[in-house]
Structure formats: C-alpha cells, structure tokens
Amino acid sequence: xxxxxxxxxxxxxxxxxxxxxxxxxxVIALFIPMxxxxxxxxxxxxxxxxxxxxVVDLSRTSESRTYIQGLNNTQNLDIxxxxxxxxxxxxxxxxxxxxxxxxxxxxxxxxFGTSQPPTxxxxxxxxxxxxARPAITAFAGPPGAARSGGVQARYSVLYNPxxxxxxxxxxxxxxxxxxxxxxxLTSFSLVRExxxxxxxxxxxxxxxxxxxxxxxxxxxxxxxxxELFVVLALGCTIFDISIAGNVLLLALFAVxxxxxxxxxxxxxxxxxxxxxxxxxxxxxTVMPSILLSGYISPRDTLPGALYLxxxxxxxxxxxxxxxxxxxxxxxxxxxxPSALALCGLSVVLITAATLRFxxxxx
Amino acid sequence: xxxxxTKNAIEIKDxxxxxxxxxxxxxxxxxxxxxxxxxxxxxxxxxxxxxxxxLCGLLLPTSGTATxxxxxxxKEPESVKQSIGYMNQAFSLYKDLTVDENMTFFGxxxxxxxxxxxxxxxxxxxxVGIRGYLDRRSGQLSGGWKQxxxxxxxxxxxxxxxFLDEPTAGIDPVARRDLWDLLFELADAGKTLFVTTHYxxxxxxxxxxxxxxxxxxxxxxxxNELKAIDEVTPEGLKRVSVASSQPSHALSALKSQSFTKDxxxxxxxxxxxxPEETPDATIVSALKDKGVEDATVRPVEASLEDVxxxxxxxxxxx
Numbered sequence: 001x002x003x004x005x006x007x008x009x010x011x012x013x014x015x016x017x018x019x020x021x022x023x024x025x026x027v028i029a030l031f032i033p034m035x036x037x038x039x040x041x042x043x044x045x046x047x048x049x050x051x052x053x054x055v056v057d058l059s060r061t062s063e064s065r066t067y068i069q070g071l072n073n074t075q076n077l078d079i080x081x082x083x084x085x086x087x088x089x090x091x092x093x094x095x096x097x098x099x100x101x102x103x104x105x106x107x108x109x110x111x112f113g114t115s116q117p118p119t120x121x122x123x124x125x126x127x128x129x130x131x132a133r134p135a136i137t138a139f140a141g142p143p144g145a146a147r148s149g150g151v152q153a154r155y156s157v158l159y160n161p162x163x164x165x166x167x168x169x170x171x172x173x174x175x176x177x178x179x180x181x182x183x184x185l186t187s188f189s190l191v192r193e194x195x196x197x198x199x200x201x202x203x204x205x206x207x208x209x210x211x212x213x214x215x216x217x218x219x220x221x222x223x224x225x226x227e228l229f230v231v232l233a234l235g236c237t238i239f240d241i242s243i244a245g246n247v248l249l250l251a252l253f254a255v256x257x258x259x260x261x262x263x264x265x266x267x268x269x270x271x272x273x274x275x276x277x278x279x280x281x282x283x284x285t286v287m288p289s290i291l292l293s294g295y296i297s298p299r300d301t302l303p304g305a306l307y308l309x310x311x312x313x314x315x316x317x318x319x320x321x322x323x324x325x326x327x328x329x330x331x332x333x334x335x336x337p338s339a340l341a342l343c344g345l346s347v348v349l350i351t352a353a354t355l356r357f358x359x360x361x362x
Numbered sequence: 363x364x365x366x367x368t369k370n371a372i373e374i375k376d377x378x379x380x381x382x383x384x385x386x387x388x389x390x391x392x393x394x395x396x397x398x399x400x401x402x403x404x405x406x407x408x409x410x411x412x413x414x415x416x417l418c419g420l421l422l423p424t425s426g427t428a429t430x431x432x433x434x435x436x437k438e439p440e441s442v443k444q445s446i447g448y449m450n451q452a453f454s455l456y457k458d459l460t461v462d463e464n465m466t467f468f469g470x471x472x473x474x475x476x477x478x479x480x481x482x483x484x485x486x487x488x489x490v491g492i493r494g495y496l497d498r499r500s501g502q503l504s505g506g507w508k509q510x511x512x513x514x515x516x517x518x519x520x521x522x523x524x525f526l527d528e529p530t531a532g533i534d535p536v537a538r539r540d541l542w543d544l545l546f547e548l549a550d551a552g553k554t555l556f557v558t559t560h561y562x563x564x565x566x567x568x569x570x571x572x573x574x575x576x577x578x579x580x581x582x583x584x585x586n587e588l589k590a591i592d593e594v595t596p597e598g599l600k601r602v603s604v605a606s607s608q609p610s611h612a613l614s615a616l617k618s619q620s621f622t623k624d625x626x627x628x629x630x631x632x633x634x635x636x637p638e639e640t641p642d643a644t645i646v647s648a649l650k651d652k653g654v655e656d657a658t659v660r661p662v663e664a665s666l667e668d669v670x671x672x673x674x675x676x677x678x679x680x
C-alpha cells in the first residue's frame with residue numbers, strides 16, 4: 001500500500017503550485033460554471049408564452065374585436081401585428097415575424113347564436129415545435145379564452161404539418177455543429193504558430209495583416225462549406241427531411257456565417273497563450289451561443305438583455321436562415337434581415353481579429 | 363534602395379526601450395559595418411532580444427533611432443522587413459511541411475514567384491547543401507539540417523543583412539562548424555551578419571563584437587581590441603597558463619594563494635591572473651608544496667571569456 005501511494009503529497013503539492021502559477025486557468029475554470037448557471041437558468045425556459053401572433057380581421061365588428069382582445073388576454077399569444085389579408089399573414093409566417101396567424105372571416109359576427117358556431121382560421125408555423133405546440137394548445141385545448149364565446153378554431157400547421165421534432169432541430173443542429181467546427185479550426189491555428197515559433201518568422205516578414213488573416217480563413221471556409229452540406233445531406237437523409245427552399249441560397253448565406261465563426265476562432269487565438277487556453281475559450285464562446293441562439297429553447301422566452309445579446313451571436317441568425325430555407329421555403333428577401341446581420345457581424349469580427357493580431361504580434 | 367556604397371549596414375543611435383518601469387535597452391549606439399560578422403553578446407536578459415526585435419521592425423523604440431540598410435526602423439518597418447533575413451534560435455519553420463514547401467512558402471511571403479522563386483530556391487538549396495532532403499518533412503530533419511534549412515529560408519529573398527539569434531544553440535560541434543563555414547562564405551559575398559551567441563569560440567570568429575550588460579553597451583571592437591583593454595588585464599597584472607598532470611588539484615591549490623587575483627580551468631590548464639612581478643618559480647614551488655610536482659608556466663593572452671568575465675564581475679561589484 002505504501003508503494004502504491006508513495007509520492008502522493010509531493011504530486012498534490014506540485015499540482016497546486018501549477019494552479020497557482022497559472023491563475024488564468026483557475027479563473028476560467030471557476031467562471032465557466034457561474035456563467036453556465038446564469039445562462040442555463042434563464043435560457044432553458046420551455047414554458048413558451050407570448051407567442052407572436054398576427055391577426056387578419058376581415059369582419060371588423062365589435063364581436064371580432066372582443067374575440068381578439070380575448071386572445072391577447074390568454075398570455076399564451078401576443079398580438080404583434082394586424083394585417084389586411086391572409087396573403088400578408090402567410091408572408092409574415094414565412095419570414096418568421098410571427099408564429100401564429102388568426103384569420104377572422106367577414107361573416108364572423110353573423111354566426112353568433114346560430115347552430116353553426118363562428119369559426120376562425122388559424123395558421124401555425126411548424127418550423128419550431130416548441131412554439132407550435134403551445135400555440136395549438138391555446139386554440140385546441142380544453143376551455144380557454146381562445147375558445148370563448150363558442151368560437152371554433154380550425155387550425156392548420158404550415159411547413160411541418162406533423163410537427164416532427166427532427167424537421168426543426170436538424171437544420172439548427174447543423175448550424176451549431178458548423179459553428180463548433182469553424183471556431184475550433186482557427187482558434188488552434190494561430191496558437192500553434194505561436195507555440196512552434198513560426199509566428200516570429202512570419203512577423204519579421206513583410207506579410208500584410210489582412211493578407212495573413214484572410215489567408216488563414218480561406219482554406220477553412222472551403223472546409224466549412226463542405227462540412228455544412230455533408231452534414232445537412234446526412235441529416236436530411238437519415239431523418240427524412242425534404243428541403244423546402246433553395247439550397248444555393250443557403251450556401252450563399254453560409255459564407256458570412258462561416259467567416260464569422262472562423263474570425264471568432266482567430267480572435268480567440270490572439271488571446272490564448274497556449275492550446276489549452278484556446279480550448280477553454282472556445283467552449284466559453286460556443287456554449288452560451290448554443291443556449292441563446294434559439295436552438296435549445298425559443299429565443300422569445302429569453303429575458304430582454306439576453307434576447308438583445310443573442311442578436312449579436314452569428315449562429316442565431318444562421319439558425320433563422322437555415323430553418324427558414326429548409327423548413328419554410330423562405331426566399332432571398334424573406335431572409336435578408338438575418339443575412340445582413342450576419343454580414344455586419346462577420347465584418348466586425350474579421351476587423352477585430354485583424355486589429356488584435358497586430359497587437360499580439362508586436 | 364540599398365546603396366552599395368553604404369558603409370554601415372546598421373546605424374544605431376541612442377536606442378532606448380522601456381517597458382513600464384523597466385529599461386530593457388538604455389541609449390545604445392553602435393554602427394555595424396557592411397560585410398562584417400557582428401557578434402552581439404551579453405548574458406541572458408541583458409536586452410539582446412529587445413534590440414534585435416527593434417532592428418527587425420517588430421518593436422517600436424521608446425526613443426532614439428536606428429537604420430537598417432538605410433531604412434528607418436520607426437518610419438519604414440516594412441522596408442526593413444523586406445531587406446533582412448531572420449533566423450531564430452528555436453527552429454521556427456513549419457514542421458509538417460517539407461523542406462521544399464517551407465522554402466516556397468517563405469519565398470512567396472517575400473513576393474517571389476515563378477522562375478525567380480525557382481532560381482532563388484535552387485541557389486539557397488545549393489548554398490546550404492540541402493538538395494538531398496527537399497522532400498523530407500522539416501520536423502524530421504536533425505538539428506544541424508534544421509538550422510541549414512532555417513538559414514536557406516532566411517536567405518531566400520536575398521537580404522543584405524541576416525539576423526541570427528543563437529543560430530547554433532543545441533546542435534552538435536560538426537554541424538556548428540559547418541554552419542560557421544557557411545556564414546564566412548556569406549560574409550565574403552558581402553552580406554552583413556548580426557549574430558548572437560553564448561559560445562566564446564564563435565565570438566572569436568566574429569569580425570566585430572559588442573557586449574551588452576544590464577541594458578547598456580559595455581564594449582565594442584574587434585576581438586583583439588577587446589582583449590587589449592585595460593580592465594581585462596589591469597596595470598601591474600599579467601596572465602599565465604599553468605600546465606600540470608593534476609589540473610583540478612592545481613586549480614584549488616592556486617586559488618588559495620595570496621598572489622592569485624583570478625584562476626580558472628581552460629582546456630586542462632589553469633589560467634591565472636596575478637601581479638606582474640610574481641616569478642614563475644613562486645607558482646611552481648607553491649604547487650609543489652601542495653603535491654603538484656610537474657607544473658610548467660607560460661605566458662598567455664586574455665581570451666574573450668576572460669574579457670567578459672572580468673567586465674561582468676567588475677560591474678557586479680558596483
């Protein structure tokens with residue numbers, strides 16, 4: 001037994017010294033669980049309420065207004081827009097501006113008190129089941145305000161009629177995996193150059209900063225693009241998902257997303273002194289982005305500050321684009337706001353990485 | 363452009379670098395003549411690396427000026443970088459790339475391409491004699507070949523000045539001599555070599571030496587000029603070498619003698635610093651008393667090691 005345990009105290013004391021000499025690792029190790037607690041606590045909220053809802057009121061009577069008021073009072077639905085026609089409502093759904101659209105027919109008021117109860121048409125966006133299911137419950141479930149006054153709701157789920165989980169998780173999972181790969185690919189590359197001393201050899205050469213940054217990004221972005229389509233094709237095959245929209249559009253919008261992910265990796269590698277720190281920082285950035293991006297629980301459940309923060313996370317926008325194209329068949333103009341946000345973020349991130357690189361090299 | 367008539371390859375004037383409250387380099391002024399092998403010496407932490415980083419355009423000086431190949435390191439760092447080669451003490455090329463790929467990469471970084479790139483690669487390949495290893499991953503080369511490749515890469519863009527930061531650290535004596543033969547060839551061809559080293563035999567091979575200590579320039583001159591300076595062999599003292607069959611015993615015996623100012627072992631002989639008037643017979647008889655019977659004494663001139671040891675000790679006493 002003595003032999004088995006010999007050196008225990010010496011090893012323990014030495015490890016303690018290592019910890020003391022590398023305070024950054026300790027701080028990060030303590031900081032990550034605290035951050036996780038806060039983020040998981042707030043972000044993992046599956047009680048979906050306040051589903052964004054559009055109303056098309058073709059009746060325009062006191063009865064229809066009372067009904068709309070009743071919907072809003074349920075807390076399950078938030079009426080965010082009044083639209084003039086069912087076509088407009090469908091566009092709003094495709095653009096993910098709303099998740100539910102309620103169409104009140106012109107003859108809505110005339111059915112009150114008759115043998116045929118008044119009926120409204122409800123469209124539910126099936127591209128996020130965690131939103132779609134509670135929305136349906138609001139209309140179809142046992143007595144609720146949404147059915148008040150004997151109003152019948154005829155609902156149909158658009159885009160993912162059976163609300164199959166994989167149909168909306170796979171397009172988002174592909175984005176999350178692509179982000180993980182892009183960030184970690186580049187975060188190691190510069191750190192490796194620093195550890196091997198090749199960074200010095202580069203710095204004494206007249207190589208341009210932007211040339212270096214973009215030169216590092218280019219090959220990995222090709223890899224990222226291949227990765228995206230291989231994983232997407234595999235996911236769609238295994239889980240029997242048919243892509244509703246244009247795949248080339250997805251490829252186009254993937255460019256700024258991949259660049260943004262790779263730039264985050266570069267940024268990490270200008271900060272990290274060794275590969276262990278690079279790994280820690282990668283986890284530190286990737287993990288919150290997964291929680292806040294809408295992949296795990298809908299972004300609408302996030303409290304205000306975190307919701308705002310999630311706007312600055314590239315994968316948030318790319319998940320919106322991916323679900324839009326794959327599930328709802330959204331087109332170029334439908335997704336333009338998300339695409340522009342991605343472009344803006346990637347330009348900022350590439351600039352930041354290039355500037356940071358100048359500092360860390362000097 | 364590089365002026366062929368420029369006499370000084372590097373001109374350094376009052377160069378100073380401060381980090382927060384630490385002065386790493388304190389008003390350094392040196393000129394390095396074109397075509398010389400300039401040995402830049404000093405203990406670890408004396409500021410050598412900081413000087414090299416400033417001369418290579420990697421670090422801005424706090425004050426003072428320096429020109430390299432006529433380019434101002436503050437105003438034209440990119441021109442400086444294009445005109446110099448740099449070889450690090452640690453092997454700093456891509457280990458997973460082949461010899462040929464490393465040369466191609468760095469050649470292209472310096473703007474070489476096409477036939478010109480091929481011609482330069484051929485030239486440096488033949489210069490360092492690495493043709494037999496072109497397809498070998500550089501990480502699999504032995505220490506000496508790695509350094510040859512590093513030199514080839516440093517020379518790929520035909521720089522007029524090459525900075526070599528401890529180029530022979532950790533390689534075997536044969537490879538070390540081969541590398542120095544290459545350096546002499548380069549100097550003969552008109553290149554200026556700025557070399558740091560801790561090896562005294564390498565310092566002896568330099569045409570000029572500067573010694574810095576505690577951020578300041580201590581001495582600057584040819585090896586012979588340095589050996590002749592007064593502090594090394596102060597007035598009234600002389601240096602002798604004592605040969606015997608028991609050198610380490612002789613060393614401890616001599617260290618306890620009142621006439622001994624300094625004693626050290628060099629190649630199995632005791633090098634002794636002592637008053638000029640002490641006769642050789644006194645040394646021989648002192649050793650006989652301690653059991654060393656066969657001592658012989660001959661005069662010897664100061665070595666560069668003597669120069670640096672005596673200068674450093676003198677400064678440490680202050």
